Amino acid sequence: MAWDEWDQLKASAASNQPTQMQLNGIPEEDRPNAGNPTGDLTVDQKDLAAIGDEAFKLYNRLWEEARVTSTDTAGSDLKGQGFALGGALSHVSLRWDRQLGSLMDACALISNHMDFTKKAHEGDEIFIERHVSGISTLDAGFDESWAPPGEKNPVYGEDKKEKKD
Incomplete structure (x- = not known):
């Protein structure tokens, strides 16, 4: 296929389609996190606890209600009596x-x-709260341009004696 022929085929295909689709994103109303400005997935501790709790409840219900020990006994009895159904039931x-x-x-x-x-x-x-809150105070204390020579760093507060004067 020649290049000109390829260009003709593309132009023909484009003219046959009245509307063209462009995929650069989905509409805002169709986004699952439309209310979240950052678009990140967020989860709350209550959400995690609820999921874990439901899984635990399901586990307990399956243990109590879904185990069928009578089927094993029936299968063994039927198999012992020579019925083919016993083997199938056991399986x-x-x-x-x-x-x-x-x-x-x-x-x-x-x-x-x-x-x-x-x-x-x-x-x-x-861990993050502890470290982030300490970093800003520490960073301000080591800033080279914190105050003109002879003045105290305002990050550490004012001296009580200076307030009285």
Whole structure:
């Protein structure tokens, strides 16, 4: 295909399409974080706790309500009596237990991870607050142009004796 032929095909395709699409972003109203000016994902400690709590509740309900031990017994009894259904029932029960175990493991993982995340973020927040608040005071104290010669640095406050004079 020659270059001219390619240009003709592109022009023809462009003329056949009455409206063209341009993808530089999605409309503001369709953005999931439209209310957040930075566009960053935000999460609250209450959100993390609620997710972990629901995962823990689901784990407990699965443990209490989804385990079916009577199926194992029925499968064994039927198999012992020579019914082919007994083997099939035992197979289904084994598969159910495996799938249930995977689901319960996932719930436990989510619950534990949300607890860990909550504690980790609380610790990070305290660490950041402590260091950031001290840095601005420290930085102001080491600024070379803090005051003309002979005057005190205003960052450290005024001397009480000077206020009385």
